Amino acid sequence: MELWYTENHTDNVRFSMKVKKQLYSHKSPFQQIDIFETEEFGKLLTIDGLVMITEKDEFIYHDMIVHVPMATNMDIKNVLVIGAGDGGTVRELTRYKTIEKIDMVEIDELVVKACKKYIPQTASKLDDKRVNLYFEDGIKFVEGKENMYDLIIVDSTDPIGPGEGLFTNEFYNNCFKALTEKGILVNQNESPYYDRDAKEMIRAHKKIKNIFPICEAYQYNIPTYPSGHWLFGFASKKLHPVKDLDKDKWNSLGLKTKYYNTDIHVGSFMLPTYVKDMFKNGIK
Amino acid sequence: MELWYTENHTDNVRFSMKVKKQLYSHKSPFQQIDIFETEEFGKLLTIDGLVMITEKDEFIYHDMIVHVPMATNMDIKNVLVIGAGDGGTVRELTRYKTIEKIDMVEIDELVVKACKKYIPQTASKLDDKRVNLYFEDGIKFVEGKENMYDLIIVDSTDPIGPGEGLFTNEFYNNCFKALTEKGILVNQNESPYYDRDAKEMIRAHKKIKNIFPICEAYQYNIPTYPSGHWLFGFASKKLHPVKDLDKDKWNSLGLKTKYYNTDIHVGSFMLPTYVKDMFKNGIK
Numbered sequence: 001m002e003l004w005y006t007e008n009h010t011d012n013v014r015f016s017m018k019v020k021k022q023l024y025s026h027k028s029p030f031q032q033i034d035i036f037e038t039e040e041f042g043k044l045l046t047i048d049g050l051v052m053i054t055e056k057d058e059f060i061y062h063d064m065i066v067h068v069p070m071a072t073n074m075d076i077k078n079v080l081v082i083g084a085g086d087g088g089t090v091r092e093l094t095r096y097k098t099i100e101k102i103d104m105v106e107i108d109e110l111v112v113k114a115c116k117k118y119i120p121q122t123a124s125k126l127d128d129k130r131v132n133l134y135f136e137d138g139i140k141f142v143e144g145k146e147n148m149y150d151l152i153i154v155d156s157t158d159p160i161g162p163g164e165g166l167f168t169n170e171f172y173n174n175c176f177k178a179l180t181e182k183g184i185l186v187n188q189n190e191s192p193y194y195d196r197d198a199k200e201m202i203r204a205h206k207k208i209k210n211i212f213p214i215c216e217a218y219q220y221n222i223p224t225y226p227s228g229h230w231l232f233g234f235a236s237k238k239l240h241p242v243k244d245l246d247k248d249k250w251n252s253l254g255l256k257t258k259y260y261n262t263d264i265h266v267g268s269f270m271l272p273t274y275v276k277d278m279f280k281n282g283i284k
Numbered sequence: 285m286e287l288w289y290t291e292n293h294t295d296n297v298r299f300s301m302k303v304k305k306q307l308y309s310h311k312s313p314f315q316q317i318d319i320f321e322t323e324e325f326g327k328l329l330t331i332d333g334l335v336m337i338t339e340k341d342e343f344i345y346h347d348m349i350v351h352v353p354m355a356t357n358m359d360i361k362n363v364l365v366i367g368a369g370d371g372g373t374v375r376e377l378t379r380y381k382t383i384e385k386i387d388m389v390e391i392d393e394l395v396v397k398a399c400k401k402y403i404p405q406t407a408s409k410l411d412d413k414r415v416n417l418y419f420e421d422g423i424k425f426v427e428g429k430e431n432m433y434d435l436i437i438v439d440s441t442d443p444i445g446p447g448e449g450l451f452t453n454e455f456y457n458n459c460f461k462a463l464t465e466k467g468i469l470v471n472q473n474e475s476p477y478y479d480r481d482a483k484e485m486i487r488a489h490k491k492i493k494n495i496f497p498i499c500e501a502y503q504y505n506i507p508t509y510p511s512g513h514w515l516f517g518f519a520s521k522k523l524h525p526v527k528d529l530d531k532d533k534w535n536s537l538g539l540k541t542k543y544y545n546t547d548i549h550v551g552s553f554m555l556p557t558y559v560k561d562m563f564k565n566g567i568k
Contacts, residue, residue, distance in 0.1 A: 004298070011302070012323035014288070018296035039296035040478075057477075060556070193341075193507050194324075221505050221513040223477050228512025229505040263554040270551030272344070272543040 005036055005044065007051055009226035010194050017041055017054075017224075023118050028110040035118045041224060043119045045086055047111070047157055051224050055121050058088050062122070063260035064220045064268065065232055066092035069151050069184045071250040071265055072234075072241045074098065076150040080178065082138035082166065084155035085111030087123035094128045095255055102131045103149075109135040139165040145178035152179060154187035159200050167200070169207050176211050176237075184236040189217055192275045193227035198283055201231060205279055208235045216241055217279065218268040220259070231275075242269055289320055289328065291335055293510035294478050301325055301338075301508075307402050312394040319402045325508060327403045329370055331395070331441055335508050337370050339405050346406075347544035348504040348552065349516055350376035353435050353468045355534040355549055356518075356525045358382065360434040364462065366422035366450065368439035369395030371407035378412045379539055386415045387433075393419040423449040429462035436463060438471035443484050451484070453491050460495050460521070468520040473501055476559045477511035482567055485515060489563055492519045500525055501563065502552040504543070515559075526553055 003019040017038045024035035036044045042055025053061065066089055070076060077100045081089050085106040093102055104126075106112055112133070115123040126133065134141060138154075152175050157163035165171060166187075175185050185208070190201035201217075209215040212235035219231050234241045247262040287303040301322045308319035320328045326339030337345065350373055354360060361384045365373050369390040377386055388410075390396055396417070399407040410417065418425060422438075436459050441447035449455060450471075459469050469492070474485035485501075493499040496519035503515050518525045531546040 010324055013302070014298075014300040016298040016300070040294055219505075221503075221511075223511040223513060227505075227507035229507060258558045259556040261554075261557045261560075264556055267551030267554030270545075270547040272548055273545045274542045276545075 005038070005046070007049065007226075010196065013194075013226075015224070015226070017044065024114050026110060026114065028108050030108045033108075033111055033114055035114060043121070045115065045119060050158065052157070053086050053088060053119075053122060054224050055119065057222055057224055058086070058122055060220055060222045060259045062088040062092045063257050064218070065089055065153055065155060065186055067255075067257060067260040068218060068232070068234065068241060068265055068268070069153070069186050070096060071246075071262060072236075072239050072244055073150065073182055073184060074246065074249055075182070076184075077101070078149050078151075078180075079103070080105070080142070080149040080152045082141070082152070082154045082156065083163070084153070086115045086119060087112070087126045089153055089155045090128070090131055091122060091125040094125045094130065099130060102128070103134065104131060105134045105136055105138040105141045107135070107137050137165075139171050142171065142174040142178050145174070147180050148178050150180050150183055152183070152185045154185070156188050158190070159204070167204050167207075169211075172208050172211050179237060182236070182238045184234070184239065185212065187233045187235075189231040189233040191225065191227050191230050192272075192278060193229050195283060197226060198278060202278055202282055205233060208233055212236060214238070214240055216269055217271065217275075219271060219275075220268060242266055289322070289330070291333065291510075294480065297478075297510075299508070299510070301328065308398050310394060310398070312392050314392045317392075317395055317398055319398060327405070329399065329403060334442065336441070337372060337403075337406060338508050339403070341506055341508055342370070342372050342406055344504055344506045344543045346372040346376045347541050348502070349373055349437060349439060349470055351539075351541060351544040352502060352516070352518065352525060352549055352552070353437070353470050354380060355530075355546060356520075356523050356528055357434065357466055357468060358530065358533055359466075360468075361385070362433050362435075362464075363387070364389070364426070364433040364436045366425070366436070366438045366440065367447070368437070370399045370403060371396070371410045373437055373439045374412070374415055375406060375409040378409045378414065384414060386412070387418065388415060389418045389420055389422040389425045391419070391421050421449075423455050426455065426458040426462050429458070431464050432462050434464050434467060436467070436469045438469070440472050442474070443488070451488050451491075453495075456492050456495050463521060466520070466522045468518070468523065469496065471517045471519075473515040473517040475509065475511050475514050476556075476562060477513050479567060481510060482562060486562055486566055489517060492517055496520060498522070498524055500553055501555065501559075503555060503559075504552060526550055
C-alpha cells in the first residue's frame, strides 16, 4: 500500500508527498486539522487540506518571519504573534534574551494541542514563561490596543476561511495603533507566481502601503508551498529593514540559524522585476 | 479524460502538471525527448522524463544564466554555449549588440529541431547570424581550445546520462584554457534542498573551486524544478560577480527583463546559511 498527501497548487498543478502514516485528524470549530508522518519531510501539519509546515523546511519560514524584524530593531521587547499555532515563530522569538513578553493569539486551541503532542520540534517553546497564550480571535484582540507592541507578526493561513479578517484595512489599522513608535508589522504575504496567490499578495501589500510609511516585501524559498517562491510583508513606522540593519550587532549575538544570515536578510528584499512590477502596476 | 505529467522529485515527492496534449515524442540516439502542451505552464519540454523548460517559467532560468555574467563583464564578445538545445540561452545572448559570435554546441540535433517547431518562444533566435550551431559533444568541442571565449555557459541536464561528462575535472580544466584572460564560466549547479541534488551541487562546486580563482554560486527560484530552489555556478579568472558589477552601465542598455535586475543580481549571491555550510563542509 502507498499513501500520498496531494495538494492542488492550482487546478492544474499538484504536489504530492509520500506518507508513512496519519498521526492526527480532527475537525475543530474553525477548521480541519491533520498531521502526517511523511517519508521526505518528517511531520506535516495541514489545515483544511493545505500545507502549513513540515519538519524539513519550517526552519526557512520561521527564520525569515522572526529574524528579519528582530535584526532590524534589536530593542524589541514586546511582541504580539497572531496565528502561528504550531509554535515555530515563538520558538525563534524566545531565543532573544532581550524579549520580555510574547503575546500569542491563536484562534484555534486544537492546533496548539495537536502540535504540542505531535510536533514538539516547533511547539516546544510555547511554555516559555515570557509567552502568554490567548485562544481568541486575533482580529478582536488588537482592537483598541495602543502603543503596546514593538513587533506584530501575523503568521496566518491564506486569506480564505478563519484567516480572512487578517487581510483587511481595519485589522492593519488596528495593528498600526497597537505598535510602538518604532513598531514593525510582518505578515504572510503569499506568492507572486500563480495568479490566485499573486492577487492576494498585491491586495495585502496595497492596503498596508496606505497605512504604514515603510512598506516592503521580502522573499524566501520554501519547497512545500505552491511554487516554492513566497513573500513576507515588512511594514513599519520608522525603521527600514535594509538601511537600519546593523549586521555586526546581530552577528554579535551568536545565534545559530540554518537559513537566515544578515546577507540573505539584505538579499531577500531584492525582488525579481516581475514581482516589483506587480506591486507597482497590479497583474496584467 | 485527464492527462497528467508527473515527475518524481525524490522517491517520496511528486510534482504533476495537467496536460492538454502531447505534441512530440521521440527517442534520439542520446535520450527520450517529449513536448507537452500543459494547462498552467504552456509548452513543456522534458528529456528522459525530467522537466527541462516550460514556457511559463523559462524566463527565470534564462535571465539568470545569461544576464548575471553579461552584466559582470560588459565587454564579452565571444561566447560558447554548451547544451541549451531549447534556444533560450542564445535568445537572451542575442539581445546584446556587443556580442560578436556565439558558438552553440548541442549534442542532440533533435532537441533543437523539436524546439524550433514546437517552442519558438525559446528557439526563435537560433537563426541569428552570429550563432554557429555545432551538433557535437561539448566535452570534445572544448578540448584543445585556448584563449577563445570570454564566456562559457554550460546549460546542461543533470549529471546523469549524456550530461555526465560536463561535470568532470577534465572538462572544467578545458573550459579554463578555452577562456580569455577575464573569462567567465557559468554552469547549472543543481539544488541544495534534496540530498541527491545537493551532493551533485557540492561535487561540481568543489571541482571548479580547485581550478578557478573565483568560484561562487547564485540562486534563483524556478517553480517547475525539484524544490524550486536552484543554483548556478559562477567561476572566473579575474572578475567578481558582485564587486565588478557596474549597475549603471548595465541599466543604461535599457534591456527589459522579467526576472533579472541588477539588485537581484547582487541578492542572488546571498545564500542561506545551510547552503554556505554545505559548500564549506559537505552534507552532514
